Each structure stands twice: as structure tokens, then as C-alpha cells.
Amino acid sequence: MAPRKLAAGNWKMNGDLAALDQIDAMAEAVKGASCDVLICPPALLIPAMIAKGxxxxxxxxxxxxxxxxxxxDISGQMLRDAGATHVILGHSERRADHHETDETVRAKALAAHRAGLIAIICLGETGDQRDGGHTLQVIAAQLAGSVPExxxxxxTVIAYEPVWAIGTGRTPTIPQIAEVHARLRADLSDRLSDGAEVSLLYGGSVKGANAAEIFAIPHVDGALVGGASLKAADFLPIVAALDAA
Structure with missing residues (x-):
């Protein structure tokens, strides 16, 4: 079975009730999409966003x-009770700002699984690690340490987000993304019986202008999108590109 295609938006610490108008603006296009579409807003907006349906x-x-x-803090069960289906874990901003380790992320992923949530586990190298030629070693170590039994x-969904590309406008080359996703697929296939079916997302300055090229890369099953998910006009071209991939 092929991995499911997923367009996921991470609103980070942005948005208010008025911003939910953007969800209404997505309604018609999302209804006809064959890929899955997910938005992860600030926790206080979850019930109101779910009510939009x-x-x-x-x-x-x-x-x-x-x-x-x-x-x-908020527990996985609380998210599930509120109607959430997924949770982002180990985002580079939390790894940096809250000093989260692979062990921390793994424990949170276990909690998410116990609560019945799909864990979107984020991995990514810094600019220094990329420039030093350590990307594949860093990614492999994060995958091994963060993905639980x-x-x-x-x-489980895995999201590769090079730290140096998040919110910077810089995007890795197509061969760089392909190399990392191929390594992730190989490692997941070695470790999990259904590793070939785990959805692999790319994140980091994804926008409508480059989405089709990124989604044409083998083993890229979707995207984890930051700023471009805040506005329907920016997010829907990414959804359309994934739908067409």
C-alpha cells in the first residue's frame, strides 16, 4: 500500500478566532481533494476549528x-478529547527553545499513540551540520532515537524539516531532499514491518511555486507547512500540487 498523501499546516503561535475565516475559504477546494489536509493551530483554537468540519x-x-x-502543558488525551487526530512532536523550534531531546520526543510519541493520536515526528539538521557533511548521520540518529516501539x-508520520530552511526562504536542492527522504525510507523499512507505508513529509519554505517540484521527488508524500498555511490563498496551491502529484 502506498503512503497516504498529507498536506499539514503548522500555525505555530499565530491566529485568533477571526483567522478561522481562512478555514472557511479552504472549504470547497479541500472537499474535493484526494490528499489528506490537516491544520495544527494553537491549542485554544482546536475546538472552534473542528467545529468548522x-x-x-x-x-x-x-x-x-x-x-x-x-x-x-497539555496531554495527548486532552487533544484527543478535543477532537484532534494528530500532534506535531519534536519540531526544531521545540528542540531548540525547550531543549527537547530525542528521548523526550520518543516519550511524547508513545503518549500520543496511547491517546489514539497520529504522531508527526519532526527531524532536521542545522546549517552547521549540513555544511559539515553530517546530515544523513544526524537524521538517522534522530529517527532511531525519536520513533518509539x-x-x-x-x-506515525515523519517530517523532514532542515532547520536552516524553516522560515528563511531557503530550500534544499532537489537532490538534497531526495537523498534524505531515500535514507528515511530505507531506515523505516529496515525497522518497521510497514515502514514502506509511513508517510514522509518535507517541510521548510514550501510554497505554491516550488510544491510541484518537491512532490515529484520519490518518497516525498506531502508537506509540513508553516507560514504558507496561514492563508488559504497560499496553502491551497500547495494542496493542489500534492493532489496532482
Whole structure:
């Protein structure tokens, strides 16, 4: 079975109730799409976005514990109870700003799986690691350390986001993206019985102008999109390109 195609938007710490008009603007195009379309807004917007009934909705993080004295955190079960289907874990901004390690991400992914959520596990190298020729080693180590036992194509998505390309307007070359995704596919196939079916997303300055070229790369099954997912006019061309891939 081929991996499912997924266009996922990460709104990060952006958006308010008025911004949900953008979801309404996506309605007609998304309804006819053959690929899956997901938006991960700030947690407070999840119920209102779900009520729109237009796109699948996910969280941007969850705690490794189901409950407890963890002020400011949110559990996987809470996201699931709110109606979320996915959760982004290990994004480079959380790895950097909150000092999350592969072990932390793996524990959160286990919690997400227990809650019935699909974990979107993010991996990516820094500019120094890329320039030093260490990309494949970094990616392989993050994959091995972040993906928990029990991961399957049904409960796990992998997103490759080179840190140096996120929000910078810089995009890796097609051969660079292809090399990383081929390595991810090979490692997943070696480790998981259904590793060939795990969806692999690319993220990092994806936009309508370059989406078709990126989606033509083998083992690129979709995208994790940041800023370009905030506006329907920017996000829908990416969805259309994935639909046509």
C-alpha cells in the first residue's frame, strides 16, 4: 500500500478566532481533494476549528504524561478529547527553545499513540551540520532515537524539516531532499514491518511555486507547512500540487 498523501499546516503561535475565516475559504477546494489536509493551530483554537468540519485538526505538542502537575502543558488525551487526530512532536523550534531531546520526543510519541493520536515526528539538521557533511548521520540518529516501539504507518508520520530552511526562504536542492527522504525510507523499512507505508513529509519554505517540484521527488508524500498555511490563498496551491502529484 502506498503512503497516504498529507498536506499539514503548522500555525505555530499565530491566529485568533477571526483567522478561522481562512478555514472557511479552504472549504470547497479541500472537499474535493484526494490528499489528506490537516491544520495544527494553537491549542485554544482546536475546538472552534473542528467545529468548522473542513479539515482534520491536530495539536502542536503534547506532554509525555497523561495528567499531573505540569502547569501549562497539555496531554495527548486532552487533544484527543478535543477532537484532534494528530500532534506535531519534536519540531526544531521545540528542540531548540525547550531543549527537547530525542528521548523526550520518543516519550511524547508513545503518549500520543496511547491517546489514539497520529504522531508527526519532526527531524532536521542545522546549517552547521549540513555544511559539515553530517546530515544523513544526524537524521538517522534522530529517527532511531525519536520513533518509539510500536510505531506503525497508521500512527506515525515523519517530517523532514532542515532547520536552516524553516522560515528563511531557503530550500534544499532537489537532490538534497531526495537523498534524505531515500535514507528515511530505507531506515523505516529496515525497522518497521510497514515502514514502506509511513508517510514522509518535507517541510521548510514550501510554497505554491516550488510544491510541484518537491512532490515529484520519490518518497516525498506531502508537506509540513508553516507560514504558507496561514492563508488559504497560499496553502491551497500547495494542496493542489500534492493532489496532482
Amino acid at each position: 473542513v479539515v482534520a485538526v491536530g495539536g502542536q505538542d503534547c506532554h509525555a504524561e497523561a495528567s499531573g502537575a505540569h502547569t501549562g 510500536g510505531a506503525t504507518a497508521a500512527n
